[in-house]
Amino acid sequence: MNKQLFSLIKITSIILITCALGLEIWYIYLQLTDGSIPSNLYYALWLASIALISHFIEGLIAAFKADSCDKNPITYGIYTFFVGFVGLWELFNPTSESSSYK
Numbered sequence: 001m002n003k004q005l006f007s008l009i010k011i012t013s014i015i016l017i018t019c020a021l022g023l024e025i026w027y028i029y030l031q032l033t034d035g036s037i038p039s040n041l042y043y044a045l046w047l048a049s050i051a052l053i054s055h056f057i058e059g060l061i062a063a064f065k066a067d068s069c070d071k072n073p074i075t076y077g078i079y080t081f082f083v084g085f086v087g088l089w090e091l092f093n094p095t096s097e098s099s100s101y102k
Contacts, residue, residue: 010083017055017082020048055081062087069094 027037027045037045063077069091080087 006086006089009086013084013086014082017051017084020051023048024052055084058084058088062091065091 023041023045029035030037059077059081062080063073066073066076071091076087076091080091
């Protein structure tokens with residue numbers, strides 16, 4: 001894949017996952033304080049939950065595989081959590097031109 005495309009996916013993914021984390025934290029806060037999230041955000045909350053779960057699973061896979069690829073499992077797992085599939089791609093294809101994380 002194109003290196004510029006990977007960079008764009010990484011930046012977009014980091015922004016969206018950070019927003020999803022913020023939305024989830026806000027929702028939990030509202031639940032604890034007997035508040036409610038605006039009804040027009042339920043769809044976004046549902047999507048955020050799915051994205052966070054899938055990125056969490058990708059991060060776990062990367063963390064377990066990273067040690068055998070001479071990478072720190074914790075930092076690579078967190079990196080993959082935020083960038084998603086691209087982190088796994090870089091881990092499983094170390095000769096890939098997109099691999100920028102060391």
